[in-house]
Amino acid sequence: MSKVIKLRKGLNIRIAGGAEKIFIKPNQAEYFAIKPTDFHGLTPKMLVKEGELVKAGTALFHDKNTPEILFTSPVSGTVKEIIRGERRQILEVIIKADIEHEYELFTHGDPKNLSKDQVIENLLKSGLWPLIIQRPYGIVANPNDTPKSIFISAFDSAPLAPDLDFTIQDDAKEFQIGINALSKLTSGKIHLNINAEFNPSKVFINTEGVQLNSIIGPHPAGNVGVQIHHIDPINKGDVVWTLNPQDVVAIGRLFSKGIYDASRIVALTGSEVKERRYYKVMIGSQVTELIKNNLEQENVRIISGNVLTGTQISEKGFLGFHDTQLTVIPEGNHYEFLGWALPGMNKFSASKTFFSSLFPKKEYKLDTNYNGAERAFVMTGQYEKVVPMDILPQHLVKAIMVEDIDKMEQLGIYEVIEEDLALCEYVCTSKIEVQKILRNGLNLMKKEMS
């Protein structure tokens, strides 16, 4: 094992509502959905019509620009509805699930004995390929590229994030098979980055064919972007692929069983959830079953993902394709009399301007209030404190605002996606929408480079 990478910058938001380490297998959801909006820069082209029967693994749509990348149904059932938004943009493809699942059959066998092309084809056909995310830009990987390395973060440091050691403890075999498959895809190394703060799971330590790296520090130390920056940084023209551990397990199951088994463990978190546990569900599950009779109150925000980067969904919404966490927090749609002037015993802040900073252990019930309004940049040095990379986030954001392509490239836009700068948005005194600005910049960059 190589040396421990110690990160000092960052911030653990002390939000209340972590999940207890108990597995629950809830009733299977009635509806499932695959949302093209979970993938940046995707132009979906439908392959099925409403009312058609599908099996688990049947292709629903593909990317217009790279037609070989298929997006498949996680369950067997009937295509119930294709929901479209403005300009007929496809938002959700909803499947009504069967009680008993039928599976499309794919190649199975130890990936060690398969060629690179066979591995790629199997991943593409089964619909598991979109689990692989490419840096730069944070888009679905291009099967024609060969990445210089593959990165897997074995811990999630985001607020209330699931304990990944816990979620994959029984999947050692599949994890190894998944790694074997991935090792066919890169000419470089597969980096598996573990948290040095705890004794990591045996599953990770005993995995063969990976380089283990230890990292320690507050969020975003668990973000794969930060890890890449310190281990094998992305320069202009480089391509690196990233995956979550559960996705590696899903790939392992494909090669061991020959089916698309979309099951996944999701942590139900947030102060407004009564039973905060780990639930065994499937990709794209409707969340109704999980939150029914399980919420403290009605005025809540349901987030697929964590509070920093997740997507807002309704109580009838669906889990995002990559999400392993569901968070429910109170909405903040209330006025507060002289709220900015109060001593603030109950207000968490990364700054030390509230008396709450005298209680460093307390956890807070955070809501979705803006706590202010957007202003021009005034404070400086705030962003730098929460980005443990040799990057000047404020200058990068400004370069994007003025659409200066050269500056964006020079200041390291290839190394970050939204999640890496999400904390900047959280701490910002001027309430600048950093993630949205960064995505605009990434889209612009991608357009410019292609």
Next chain:
Amino acid sequence: MDFLRKYLDKIKPNFEEGGKFSKLRSTFDAFETFLFVPNKVTNRGAHVRDSIDLKRTMSIVVISLIPALLFGIWNVGFQHFRAIGETVGFWEMSWFGFLKVFPIIVVSYVSGLGVEFIFAQIRKHEVNEGFLVSGMLIPMIMPVDVPLWMVAVATIFAVIIGKEVFGGTGMNIFNPALLARAFIFFAYPSKMSGDFVWISGLSDTSTKVVDGFSGATPLALAAQNQFEKIPSLMEMFIGTIPGSIGETSKLAILIGAAILIITGIASLRIMLSAIVGAVLMILTFNLVGANQYMMVSPLQQLMMGGFLFGVVFMATDPVSSTQTATGKIIYGFLIGVMSMLIRVVNPAYPEGMMLAILLLNSFAPLIDYYVVQANVNRRLKRTAK
């Protein structure tokens, strides 16, 4: 506070687009958000946001200014009665000072905020909180006998030329409060320098002054080579000396500095590097020792004039200072060096701090440019490896 909220909700439509008072929308918005943190919720990106906002930030700075302001008010009375040789009680001195200082504060806020509100309305912006601090700083760096109309003109000049022409708070190059002071300093030098402006009543020839009393500030005395008349270190530390309203008490300024440092609002980097820069410069002077001024010890130099006030409250202005961490060290250091250089070597300006900060304000973007370029070069080097 429900009744207030209900009342605001009732009159709000009048101020919205098409309402009776839509021209006062920014004004209404400013007062509404002052009273209530809005109910606006996040709709994309991070779902939770930090509790801090610009109002909180600015009010912390204002709080940190209060010790120096209160002391300044008392000191105005103290200096006045000492000059005319009367002995009066604490409250009488404070009341006298309050009557002198409060109008300046009111004029500064009214004229500055007036401009801010007008510009916010024209630009259809929300009113930015930046002036809450500037409006307090301006009175504190004025001599007590400054005519009120001058304060108004200087404030309006500083807000329009110093801030709004660049796009408002956050875009300005120079510290607006210092710009207001510089405006009076150069436009009406007789009201901003000399030995008579620092104590209330002294510039009025009919005032009967105690024989032999001089209203000169320590810096003026030093510039005139009257080192024997400079008050003791303790007096200068406590602040019972003539000077601009808020700058005299180093103790009160240090209390303010502690508040800013503990809350993390102002940059400790800038403060420390400025002091290091100043001390190094003074020590260099001590070594050269060409005249008596150069022989003044570092401690005494730091206690004189507005150096400390400038370091704590002016140089740390996040907008007009450098933005990068390394840049802040260079920026602060050069402010320290320049302030002492101007103070000791240039006899035309007894106080170097104002000009040192304004000078470095103009160099801040350049310093940042090189720091950013260094970051870019590190990234490029990585590829070369």
